[in-house]
Every structure is written in C-alpha cells, then in structure tokens.
Amino acid sequence: xxxxxxxxxxxxxxxxxLLDAAQGLMLEEGYAAVSSRRVGAKADMNPAMVHYxxxxxxxxxxxxxxxxxxxxxxxxxxxxxxxxxxxxxWEATHDQTSSAMTMEFIALANHRKAIRSEIAGxxxxxxxxxxxxxxxxxxxxxxxxxxxxxxxxxxxxxxxxRFLLIEQEFELDTGHAEMIAVIERHIRELEGDRVLDPxxxxxxxx
Amino acid sequence: xxxxxxxxxxxxxxxxxLLDAAQGLMLEEGYAAVSSRRVGAKADMNPAMVHYxxxxxxxxxxxxxxxxxxxxxxxxxxxxxxxxxxxxxWEATHDQTSSAMTMEFIALANHRKAIRSEIAGxxxxxxxxxxxxxxxxxxxxxxxxxxxxxxxxxxxxxxxxRFLLIEQEFELDTGHAEMIAVIERHIRELEGDRVLDPxxxxxxxx
DNA sequence: GTCTATAGCTGGATAGAC
DNA sequence: GTCTATCCAGCTATAGAC
Numbered sequence: 001x002x003x004x005x006x007x008x009x010x011x012x013x014x015x016x017x018l019l020d021a022a023q024g025l026m027l028e029e030g031y032a033a034v035s036s037r038r039v040g041a042k043a044d045m046n047p048a049m050v051h052y053x054x055x056x057x058x059x060x061x062x063x064x065x066x067x068x069x070x071x072x073x074x075x076x077x078x079x080x081x082x083x084x085x086x087x088x089x090w091e092a093t094h095d096q097t098s099s100a101m102t103m104e105f106i107a108l109a110n111h112r113k114a115i116r117s118e119i120a121g122x123x124x125x126x127x128x129x130x131x132x133x134x135x136x137x138x139x140x141x142x143x144x145x146x147x148x149x150x151x152x153x154x155x156x157x158x159x160x161x162r163f164l165l166i167e168q169e170f171e172l173d174t175g176h177a178e179m180i181a182v183i184e185r186h187i188r189e190l191e192g193d194r195v196l197d198p199x200x201x202x203x204x205x206x
Numbered sequence: 207x208x209x210x211x212x213x214x215x216x217x218x219x220x221x222x223x224l225l226d227a228a229q230g231l232m233l234e235e236g237y238a239a240v241s242s243r244r245v246g247a248k249a250d251m252n253p254a255m256v257h258y259x260x261x262x263x264x265x266x267x268x269x270x271x272x273x274x275x276x277x278x279x280x281x282x283x284x285x286x287x288x289x290x291x292x293x294x295x296w297e298a299t300h301d302q303t304s305s306a307m308t309m310e311f312i313a314l315a316n317h318r319k320a321i322r323s324e325i326a327g328x329x330x331x332x333x334x335x336x337x338x339x340x341x342x343x344x345x346x347x348x349x350x351x352x353x354x355x356x357x358x359x360x361x362x363x364x365x366x367x368r369f370l371l372i373e374q375e376f377e378l379d380t381g382h383a384e385m386i387a388v389i390e391r392h393i394r395e396l397e398g399d400r401v402l403d404p405x406x407x408x409x410x411x412x
Numbered sequence: 413g414t415c416t417a418t419a420g421c422t423g424g425a426t427a428g429a430c
Numbered sequence: 431g432t433c434t435a436t437c438c439a440g441c442t443a444t445a446g447a448c
Contacts, residue, residue: 014431030316032238035423046433051425106372107313110236120376127380151381152388159369160362166312170326174333175357182358220413241441252415257443 015053017043022064027097031104034061058114065105065115069122072098076126080133086191089134089154090183093161096168103166130154141190157183221259223249228270233303237310240267264320271311271321275328278304282332286339292397295340295360296389299367309372336360347396363389 021043025033036057040047054060072095079088093099109116135150143150160183164176188194227249231239242263246253260266278301285294299305315322341356349356366389370382394400 012431030313032317036425037423047424048426048433049431052431055425057424104313104316107236107310109376110310111238116376120378123373123376123378124380127378131380148388149381149384152385155369155381155385156362156366159367160365162369163361163365167329170315170322170329172326172329172333174330174337175355175361178355179358179361182354218413242443243441254415254443255413258413261443263442 012053014043014045014049017045018050018053018060019064019067022060023068023101026064026104027100031061031108058112061105061108061112061115062118065101065118065122068098068101073122073126073129076129080129084191084195085133085137086187087194089130090157090161090187093158094165096165099162099165100169102162127154138190143190218259220249220251220255223251224256224259224266225270225273228266229274229307232270232310233306237267237314264318267311267314267318267321268324271307271324271328274304274307279328279332279335282335286335290397290401291339291343292393293400295336296363296367296393299364300371302371305368305371306375308368333360344396349396 018039021039022034025038025042034057036047036050039050039060043049050057050060054063072092075095075098076089076092079085079092082088105115105119109119131151131154134154135145138148138150138153139145143153160179164179167173167176184194224245227245228240231244231248240263242253242256245256245266249255256263256266260269278298281301282295282298285291285298288294311321311325315325337357337360340360341351344354344356344359345351349359366385370385373379373382390400
C-alpha cells in the first residue's frame with residue numbers, strides 16, 4: 001500500500017502548468033531561477049500555489065524530475081523495442097531537452113540530497129533496461145562480449161552523446177561530425193542503414 | 207597593453223584564501239553555496255573582502271575558473287609532452303576535482319553569461335592543444351586518420367571519462383571496470399604498458 | 413586592507429480570508 | 431483552490447570608519 005501514483009491533485013491543470021513553468025525556467029536560466037515567485041509568475045499564477053501543490057521547493061523539483069524521467073523511460077523503451085534498437089538507443093541519447101534537464105538536476109543534487117537519491121534510483125533503472133535489451137541484441141549481431149561487453153557500448157554511446165550536447169550549448173563543435181560519423185558507421189555495420197519510421201512488423205503482409 | 211596577468215592584488219594571501227574557500231564550497235555544496243557571506247566565513251574573513259578583491263560575485267567566479275583552467279592546462283601540457291601522451295591524456299581526463307568544478311561552472315553558465323564565454327574560450331584552447339599533439343602522435347602510431355580521425359579519439363576519451371566520473375558521484379559503477387578495460391586495452395596496443403613516473407629521456411644513459 | 417553598518421532585494425513558507 | 435499579507439532569512443553591494 002504505497003502512495004497511489006496518481007491522486008486527484010496530480011491531474012490538475014494548475015499543477016501541470018506549474019511544472020511546465022518550472023521546466024521552462026530551468027532550461028532557459030538554470031535551476032537557480034526556479035523560485036516559487038518566478039514559477040508562479042511564469043505560470044500566471046499565485047506563488048502560493050507552488051506550496052499548495054508541492055509543499056516545498058524540493059517537492060517541486062522531485063516531481064519535475066520524475067515527470068521527465070517517466071517520459072524518457074517510455075521513449076527509451078519504445079526505441080529499444082523497435083526494429084533497430086541500436087539506432088533507436090543512439091537517437092534517444094540525443095534528446096537535447098532531456099539532456100539539459102539532467103545536467104541541471106545533477107548540479108542540483110549537489111546541495112539537495114533528496115534529488116541525489118532520486119537520480120541514482122532512476123539511473124539504475126535506465127541502465128538495467130538498456131543492458132537487458134541491448135545485451136541480447138548485440139549477441140544476436142555476433143558482437144563478441146569478451147571483446148566488447150554490451151555495457152561498454154552503452155556507456156560509450158551515452159557518454160559521447162552527452163558530451164557533444166554539452167559542447168553544443170557552448171557553440172563548440174570541433175570534430176562532432178567526425179565523431180558521429182564513426183559511431184554511426186559502426187551501428188550501420190551491425191544494423192544496416194537507419195530506416196526512418198519503420199512499419200511495425202505485425203503490419204507487414206497484413 | 208592589456209591588463210597585466212599578475213598585479214599586486216593577485217598574489218595576496220587573502221585573495222588566495224578566498225578562492226580556496228570558494229572552491230571548497232563549490233565542490234562540497236555546489237555553486238549556489240558560494241555567496242560572499244559563506245566564502246568569507248569559510249576563509250575566516252569578512253564577507254566584504256570578496257568585493258574588495260573581486261568586485262562582484264561574477265568576478266570571483268571568473269577568477270576561480272581561470273585559476274583552475276590554468277592549472278589544468280599545465281597538467282594537460284605535461285601529460286601530452288610525456289613519453290606516453292595517450293596514457294597521459296587519458297589519465298588527465300580522470301581528474302575528479304577538475305571535472306567536478308567544470309560541471310559546476312557549466313551549470314553556472316546557464317544564468318551567468320560572462321562565465322559562458324569564459325568556458326567556451328578555454329575549451330577551444332584545450333581542444334586545439336590536444337588535437338595538435340595527439341594528431342601527430344596517432345599518425346606516428348600508424349592509426350589511419352580516415353578510419354579514426356584523431357579528434358574522435360579525443361572526444362571519446364574525454365566524453366567517456368567525464369560520464370564515468372559523474373556516475374561515480376551517484377555511486378553508480380555498473381560496467382565502469384569493463385569500459386576502462388576496453389579503453390586501456392586500445393591505448394596499450396598503441397603505446398604499450400603504462401610506465402609510471404618514467405625517467406626523462408635525457409637522463410637515460412646520461 | 414580590513415572592518416561595521418546598512419540599504420535594498422529576493423526568496424521560502426505559512427496563516428487565514430474568501 | 432486561490433489569493434493576500436506577512437515573517438524571517440539570506441543575499442549583493444556600497445559607504446565610510448579605522
């Protein structure tokens with residue numbers, strides 16, 4: 001009997017507007033801009049609403065993190081279950097918004113301990129899912145796990161992708177095209193050309 | 207006739223103590239903990255000293271960033287000019303303190319524009335130096351630049367290293383050992399076993 | 413160079429009216 | 431659910447004594 005995932009208050013339009021406002025501020029000006037007053041102003045609402053819906057600012061941050069994480073997890077799952085899981089995963093790691101939010105939360109975690117454990121928990125879950133699916137996929141492609149353990153391929157793609165995204169925010173792009181080309185060459189060797197919007201398998205031949 | 211690099215005020219003990227205090231706070235509690243009051247308290251000094259030495263908080267942050275960047279640059283140069291430049295570079299990317307500070311400054315840059323251009327400028331300089339040296343080195347090792355352009359090797363090592371460091375701060379280490387093993391296996395193929403504290407070439411048979 | 417004092421602002425949180 | 435009013439804390443920055 002845990003807390004129900006969705007209470008009445010979770011679905012309120014006001015609540016969603018506050019989360020949206022907080023996310024906007026975080027992306028545009030960093031987490032330090034996310035104050036109850038500024039969130040209220042951006043959502044055209046009274047600052048006191050933040051406390052009514054989330055209690056404390058920590059509460060707001062945690063709910064915002066969870067909302068984003070759940071969305072990313074759905075995106076990840078869809079990517080991994082598609083016909084080209086490697087391509088899907090690689091593209092999922094490019095999500096600019098999600099990556100920028102993650103960076104802010106990582107910085108936040110330094111002085112908000114509740115955020116820290118939230119991030120750690122979700123990260124474990126993400127990694128496990130990636131590993132479960134891609135381990136099977138890579139073995140299927142004939143990649144020798146002694147030479148390239150699946151987890152290293154995941155860490156490489158995730159790490160490089162995030163690094164490039166961060167650099168992009170500073171208008172640095174030296175070598176980015178070459179880096180992407182090298183990675184995609186390897187993906188292509190395993191999984192063929194990227195097929196955009198591939199038809200679901202079930203619909204083939206009706 | 208630009209501003210001289212080192213004025214009298216630059217070498218003051220007080221100034222150094224303030225920078226040290228700011229750095230400590232930043233690492234322990236994140237950039238948001240770096241206020242003139244807290245820096246003053248940590249350095250056992252009056253908060254007004256911060257404004258005397260740095261003018262504004264932005265001034266403090268910029269000087270702190272530069273001090274760290276200069277130190278890292280010296281470390282990088284030493285690593286690249288050593289007998290095993292690839293090993294040296296790889297190890298330089300592991301600097302926990304430097305990486306954590308960089309993360310904080312990246313987050314800061316989101317709402318402090320002066321920081322943003324400071325980071326971009328130094329990053330370009332770092333990348334250029336890495337590229338100049340490692341391009342020659344890798345060609346010397348016989349790495350085909352058509353298949354593995356030097357810049358991709360740099361980006362891979364830097365990106366992966368930072369990713370692992372971030373995860374470590376959240377007590378995540380799944381696959382880290384395997385990832386490091388794979389990278390070091392490749393470095394070893396090019397540059398042999400790591401020789402710790404190698405004697406300078408000049409002293410051999412000297 | 414160092415300190416006190418203080419102006420002026422922004423923020424978190426709550427009580428209580430409606 | 432929403433809003434007003436308010437308390438208290440912490441912050442930057444400056445003026446001016448020593």
